[in-house]
Amino acid sequence: MKWWAIGLLLLAINATADELRIGFGTHKPPYIFQGERRGLEYDIVVAAARAGGMEVIPSYAPVERLHREYSRGELDGIASTRLEGGVNSFYTQPYINYQHVALALSARHYRIERISDLGNYSVRAFQRARVVLGEEFQRMAEANPRYHEEAQEIARNRLLYSGRVDVVIGDRRILRYFNREVYRQVDVSQPVTEYPLFAPTAYQLGMRDQSARDRFDQGLADIIASGEYQEIERRYAMY
Secondary structure, three states: OOHHHHHHHHHHHHHOOEEEEEEEOOOEOOOEEOOOOEOHHHHHHHHHHHHOOEEEEEEEOOHHHHHHHHHOOOOOEEEEEOHHHOOOOEEOOOOEEEOEEEEEEHHHOOOOOOHHHHHHOOEEEEOOHHHHOOHHHHHHHHHOOOEEEEOOOHHHHHHHHOOOOOEEEEEHHHHHHHHHHHOOOOOOOOOEEEEOOOOOEEEEEEEOOHHHHHHHHHHHHHHHHHOHHHHHHHHOOOO
């Protein structure tokens, strides 16, 4: 075989990215626009993986189901997780921060100054919130018979504005975005009070393979250094 042909063959092999089956949660704009292959978090994960020579094949499902699929070996990694989540994985460096808050209708005049105060109310949170939001929150969740986690993020907005639940827990941008999708069903013009009980939550990928984790981390560092990460953030700044 000619040397130039061997070179082309090697280039073709090197250009073939390794595939990563990554589990993302269900529709949670602006982080994940399910079915559209875009979103602030999705774009960051894809860009970092690509910079590490890997191609993301997304899988969307409620978080608890994703964890079951991961445990059965059906996924190579899970997004939006943390070391504290207890998943047996190689964890990447944090790649995104969520700002979780508690929200209630202002007309109810609740006094909520600390996480433990949530135990006095009916609370709806996102799946695995009891795991990722810290020990104090987990104690409250386990002791509160009116605490529940919703598989569909949008459900919390409906429950809050219909008055069927006292407090909802979620990322500030996700809760704000879903008002656009439920305004015909409930009155989202009602004033709400935000209770800033949580520090920013840094999320990681939990990955099955250590080498893939290392390549992702290097890719993440590369897109931060190149400015691509910041450009992705600018694309979603309106949210």
